[in-house]
Amino acid sequence: MTSNIMSLSDAIRRFVKDGQSLALEGFTHLIPTAAGHEIIRQKRRELTLIRMTPDIVYDQMIGMGCAKHLVFSWGGNPGVGSLHRFRDAIQNGWPNAVTIAEHSHADMAGRYQAGASGLPFSVLRGYVGSDLPKHNPDIKSITCPFTGEVLAATPAINPDVTVIHAQKADRKGNVLVHGITGIQKEAVLAAKVAIATVEEIVDNLEAPMNACVLPHWTLAAVCEVPMGAHPSYAHGYYERDNAFCREWEVISRERERFVEWMKANVMSTPNHAQFLTYAGIR
Amino acid sequence: MTSNIMSLSDAIRRFVKDGQSLALEGFTHLIPTAAGHEIIRQKRRELTLIRMTPDIVYDQMIGMGCAKHLVFSWGGNPGVGSLHRFRDAIQNGWPNAVTIAEHSHADMAGRYQAGASGLPFSVLRGYVGSDLPKHNPDIKSITCPFTGEVLAATPAINPDVTVIHAQKADRKGNVLVHGITGIQKEAVLAAKVAIATVEEIVDNLEAPMNACVLPHWTLAAVCEVPMGAHPSYAHGYYERDNAFCREWEVISRERERFVEWMKANVMSTPNHAQFLTYAGIR
Amino acid sequence: MSFSLSHPGYTPAEIMTIEASRRLKNGTVCFVGIGLPSAAANLARLMHAPDVVLIYESGTIGAKPDVLPLSIGDGELAEYADTVVSVPEIFRYWVQGGRIDVGFLGAAQVDRFGNLNSTIIGTDYAKPKVRLPGAGGAPEIASNAKETWIIIKQNLRTFVEKVDFLTSVGHLTGGDSREKSGARGAGPTAVISDLGVLVPDPVSKELTLAALHPGVTIEQAKAATGWDLKIASKVEAIAPPTQLELVTLRDLHERTARAHGVATTTD
Amino acid sequence: MSFSLSHPGYTPAEIMTIEASRRLKNGTVCFVGIGLPSAAANLARLMHAPDVVLIYESGTIGAKPDVLPLSIGDGELAEYADTVVSVPEIFRYWVQGGRIDVGFLGAAQVDRFGNLNSTIIGTDYAKPKVRLPGAGGAPEIASNAKETWIIIKQNLRTFVEKVDFLTSVGHLTGGDSREKSGARGAGPTAVISDLGVLVPDPVSKELTLAALHPGVTIEQAKAATGWDLKIASKVEAIAPPTQLELVTLRDLHERTARAHGVATTTD
Numbered sequence A, B: 001m002t003s004n005i006m007s008l009s010d011a012i013r014r015f016v017k018d019g020q021s022l023a024l025e026g027f028t029h030l031i032p033t034a035a036g037h038e039i040i041r042q043k044r045r046e047l048t049l050i051r052m053t054p055d056i057v058y059d060q061m062i063g064m065g066c067a068k069h070l071v072f073s074w075g076g077n078p079g080v081g082s083l084h085r086f087r088d089a090i091q092n093g094w095p096n097a098v099t100i101a102e103h104s105h106a107d108m109a110g111r112y113q114a115g116a117s118g119l120p121f122s123v124l125r126g127y128v129g130s131d132l133p134k135h136n137p138d139i140k141s142i143t144c145p146f147t148g149e150v151l152a153a154t155p156a157i158n159p160d161v162t163v164i165h166a167q168k169a170d171r172k173g174n175v176l177v178h179g180i181t182g183i184q185k186e187a188v189l190a191a192k193v194a195i196a197t198v199e200e201i202v203d204n205l206e207a208p209m210n211a212c213v214l215p216h217w218t219l220a221a222v223c224e225v226p227m228g229a230h231p232s233y234a235h236g237y238y239e240r241d242n243a244f245c246r247e248w249e250v251i252s253r254e255r256e257r258f259v260e261w262m263k264a265n266v267m268s269t270p271n272h273a274q275f276l277t278y279a280g281i282r
Numbered sequence C, D: 001m002s003f004s005l006s007h008p009g010y011t012p013a014e015i016m017t018i019e020a021s022r023r024l025k026n027g028t029v030c031f032v033g034i035g036l037p038s039a040a041a042n043l044a045r046l047m048h049a050p051d052v053v054l055i056y057e058s059g060t061i062g063a064k065p066d067v068l069p070l071s072i073g074d075g076e077l078a079e080y081a082d083t084v085v086s087v088p089e090i091f092r093y094w095v096q097g098g099r100i101d102v103g104f105l106g107a108a109q110v111d112r113f114g115n116l117n118s119t120i121i122g123t124d125y126a127k128p129k130v131r132l133p134g135a136g137g138a139p140e141i142a143s144n145a146k147e148t149w150i151i152i153k154q155n156l157r158t159f160v161e162k163v164d165f166l167t168s169v170g171h172l173t174g175g176d177s178r179e180k181s182g183a184r185g186a187g188p189t190a191v192i193s194d195l196g197v198l199v200p201d202p203v204s205k206e207l208t209l210a211a212l213h214p215g216v217t218i219e220q221a222k223a224a225t226g227w228d229l230k231i232a233s234k235v236e237a238i239a240p241p242t243q244l245e246l247v248t249l250r251d252l253h254e255r256t257a258r259a260h261g262v263a264t265t266t267d
Helices: A008-015 A033-041 A055-063 A084-092 A106-118 A186-191 A242-251 A257-268 A270-278 B008-015 B034-039 B058-062 B086-091 B107-114 B182-189 B242-253 B256-268 B272-276 C012-022 C035-048 C075-079 C087-096 C140-146 C178-183 C220-222 C243-261 D012-022 D036-046 D075-079 D087-096 D138-144 D177-181 D218-223 D243-260
Strands: A021-022 A046-049 A065-073 A097-100 A123-124 A138-142 A148-155 A160-170 A175-176 A193-202 A213-216 A222-223 B023-024 B047-051 B066-071 B098-100 B121-124 B142-145 B150-153 B161-170 B175-177 B194-201 B212-214 B221-224 C029-032 C053-054 C101-104 C109-111 C147-151 C188-192 C196-200 C207-212 C230-238 D027-030 D053-058 D103-107 D110-111 D147-151 D186-194 D194-201 D206-212 D230-237
Touching: A008 A193, A008 A222, A008 B058, A021 A033, A021 A213, A033 A055, A033 A160, A033 A193, A033 A257, A033 A270, A046 A055, A055 A065, A055 A084, A055 A242, A055 A257, A065 A084, A084 A257, A106 A123, A106 A148, A106 A186, A106 C140, A106 D087, A123 B121, A138 B008, A138 D053, A160 A186, A175 B023, A175 B066, A175 D177, A186 A213, A186 D087, A193 B034, A193 B066, A193 B107, A257 A270, A257 B008, B008 B194, B023 B034, B023 D012, B034 B058, B034 B161, B034 B194, B034 B272, B047 B058, B058 B066, B058 B086, B058 B242, B058 B256, B066 B086, B086 B242, B107 B121, B107 B150, B107 B182, B107 C087, B107 D087, B107 D138, B161 B182, B175 C220, B182 B194, B242 B256, B256 B272, C012 C035, C012 C147, C012 C188, C012 C243, C029 C035, C035 C053, C035 C101, C035 C147, C035 C243, C087 C140, C101 C140, C196 C230, C207 C220, D012 D036, D012 D243, D036 D053, D036 D103, D036 D147, D036 D230, D087 D138, D103 D138, D194 D230, D206 D218, D218 D230
Parallel strands: A021 A046, A021 A160, A046 A065, A065 A097, A160 A193, A193 A222, B023 B047, B023 B161, B047 B066, B066 B098, B161 B194, B194 B221, C029 C053, C029 C101, C101 C147, C147 C188, C207 C230, D027 D053, D027 D103, D103 D147, D147 D186, D206 D230
Antiparallel strands: A123 A148, A138 A148, A160 A175, A175 A213, B121 B150, B142 B150, B161 B175, B175 B212, C188 C196, C196 C207, D186 D194, D194 D206
8 A cells, every 4th residue: 555645745746736726625723724835835826726714825825826716605814804915816916817706605515515425516505685696607596306496506616636734644644633624524525636734643543433534545645744724723732823813914915025924934944844933933 | 491301202202193204213223213112102103104224123113003104225134134024014015005115325315414404305426227216206307507417306304203312412412423323413403303312311421522412402302211222232332132133033024923022022011121121131 | 992971881892792692592593603793692601591502604513612712613612512513514404404593693784674795895796895705604594594683883884775795685675575585584683783773674674773772862873874764663772781791791802812812802 | 054066165155255355456445235245345354455445334434343244334343444424424425426446236136237136026116026125325336336346146036137126227238328327437347156257248248257166167157147148258267265265254254153143154
């Protein structure tokens, strides 16, 4: 059995290509920030970025010119405010034009489920009365063959690559996601290729019987990246860095300061460990 | 807050009525046998019985005349053989005619999911080439509005009453299902009324964070019934009684012996504890 | 914290939160938006409704946070929850499944019929004046909960004749238009603002002023509303905060500020 | 245990199980039916394929039972699994999601094109000669796995020209009919019986005798087949069981019998 355990830079180099559709998922908890930074370092371009809750790491990827299209249901810096790079890109086309496709959480979750289930579409009891379908051709309707009710239908999401962050992997590459598991399992199982970064690799996962475990054979790469979710948190490891989230509001407001910060902290450091040290986080 | 904790006989008396649709779910593990016996004791009639894997307890309910219709995907005595009372009812109409609606596991699971999700129908990538749709008008097709693919569509299951068995409840009536959780969560959440029997009621569930817990407000009744799944098993409590499952093959083969056994053991005992003692099980 | 002359001793945000909390009955299953709804719901839990069931869209069911979450997915929510499920499960089995008694929402704009906007300010979707975070969970909460409550500050930017963008359904164009749309539940049954409480007219479904916070006048409410605000035949006077309510709310905010290194009060 | 004169030292059921186990490569993701498929898959795991991934429809992924399960949902399967998921998840994310390399099935009947029957014997659905347990998970395993293997005893009741009831799709009417039907995967690529192994003709998809167990003749195979059995140009001679294979399989069955109080060997 060949192992799926490798370095994050190797994983991004091997599996993430220009022009792909990419989901870096995490629902406030376990956001794969380190992986986003590595994609920025390796200068991937023309990506379709998919995520229910784009926040700081997507703001960074958009501001550094990785994205051409964003599929999402809520974009913001949770508890702080707006995403300035996201707004600058869609309103002013800086550093490049980014188009958007906007959904609701329930719909995005259902679309990932459909993708994971090998189904071409998802059925949703939703969008009733909403203007969103007027602006998104991917939101259609479907009629129940039994009751005649009309429901929303949207296409499955099957990203070229999904990246998640989790607490632990064992030496075979089986991954345990613990706490708020969000949409991660579905995003991994819907993807053509999946990558997991983890806080640590251990001898034994010690997973409860009904825990959220992703078997090694569902993951093309498993990469040990301590604090890989910062400024998000990893339940049982470290808490959310709320101070950094507030600081991001200041760093990201102006283009120049943003670019300067990204160059100094992300582009000029070779990996996440050195980023954390250099940026004064750890 | 009024408690949902009550005796099993009270729960069946209050919530199970003649003519209803009933799902007693359990996938080999945690089969709500004691509840089935109580329904037999209280002589409910004309029930539509729903279950993915009808086995001994449904054989007993059918043989004792509780059922008029059975919705299922696999019927047998696992590891032993056929269900004689089930066969006698559908082939010879004894003790009364029972009609059937036959599906696959994947479909039944999806139908419960649709029911739990407030959706009128389920979409399935299934039944390709199968004769089952020819004999079941509930299996229709639906066309994907994006790809044009034709998939199977079946109506949601929303039982009038679902009954499950689980390991533990706390004193508020929150229930923990541990191990092979089967279709129990979906069957409970799809039902208009749900009842759980449990091995024991404890002060603290001690449930892992991502365990399968059914909050008390999803359950109309929670009833403490030790060994309530016998001859099925409850992970962490007792094992499957394989000897009884083999014995059932002999007990159930002939109508007379079956009726005699049911009268002596189930009908003439007032509750599950006395049944277990009387039948020599415990 | 700023104190207004007309109701000294507490802020408009405080009375708004407190009044919202009072309405939440013990045992209610409440789907909680982040920010003001979360503050009000947790205040209710600490006051009169210890068994209120709080559900957050991150999948935490029966959350009992000791401090207010800064985000919808704080570890605090998971730590003390009855159970933590996946995000698709929350929206499938719990929201679309029709298990929510009260969907408790905020928004950037609310209109005359209780429709909500959290998408854009401005009328050109492609070139918005302000790009807001977006729908999140709100459209399906608004169309599937048994009723929805909206908590929002009242002024001419927020209380508009017609929302710039209809993100989440209220009473649509009034009358039976919501019922006909296929939306489930009663829709918005209360809009709680920093001036008072609006409820839909039973027939027209137009939001109508039903109660005022202490010291607030009907004229102030009219002046802060972007349509010709109808007034109920009897406008209830909302009781001022009790000492216990105020202390409990402020303690909650102080604990929260200490934990997060920041105040979460929206005042 | 009965021994036949033509292959002394082991039973037809043993060589069938052993030959099936040999074909299962290490690392394969195998969806395992109860009974013979489960015996063969676990033998493979104990022999040459320690990292074969066994999935049972009860939701156990990466099951490593020490004894053979009597039912599809034995606690033994959960106890040593990598993870245990719900039944809807197994069929949604893992089967329909296309994650199964080999769907390993039994049946009451198999026909010339590898279609399976586990519903009824007899042609009148309303009045069957024998009512079988039903489809279970098979229809969607058969139409979604990358390939399916069938393990079944070979005689005129089981190997029929056309199944009495088509429960689970094989190659339908042959040729490209399966591909056109919308079924995914290659369909049945091997039927392993107590006489030998049949594989579909690359073009016509008709099941063709490709290998024989030691001591079995082509004539015996033809006589046990309900259609005019085609024979491959070269019929492979299956190697007899090694001592290690036999001992491992018998140990497994003995452990199982001790644990369940009953033998699970199907001989």
